[in-house]
Amino acid sequence: MFTRNSSLWATLVVVTTLVTGSQAVLAQTAAEQQQSLYDRLGGLAPISVVVSDFIETLVPDAILNANPAIDAARKRVPAPYLKYHVTAMVCQATGGPCQYQGRGMKESHAHLNITEREWDRMVVLFKGVLTTHKVPAQETNELLAIVDSTKADIVTSPQQ
């Protein structure tokens, strides 16, 4: 009787441990999934580094600067100013604690006559920077979706 009871208890303990253990794993996965993109990217410090590299890559780019309006603006507008605003924007859009205080995308890009081709060039450069910083595929796709959501306001030239 004693032996039968103890093996019954042992079985119960094993089953309970397995069930509780798998629940803990499920709960952990759910918590990870609920983390904001901002947190998954590591917060403001890594975001500011990636944005800084992105702006440093965009500003001297020959394909973009072949557009005289872009070339004139990059000579007039300080890179640190763009880094500040784009960092705040990415921080806010990914669920971080920042508040973007700059102008809207339509207003700030209207005079640049940005074409589809220039947009595609910017996306290639952006992907390159994300790869350099080893941003994982899931987070890369989410960032690209955020950038893509601004395209209609930024690409205004009828030219390809």
Ligand code: HEM
């Ligand atoms: C081909 C694509 C793009 C080019 C060539 C470009 C270039 C520029 C330039 C030259 C300025 C300064 C304009 C001026 O003040 O005269 C500017 C401003 C800005 N851009 Fe872009 N941009 C592009 C796409 C984007 C995207 C995708 C975002 C964000 C998702 C972005 C965010 C900003 C912000 C936040 C500002 C500053 C707004 C302000 O002055 O308040 N840009 N951009």
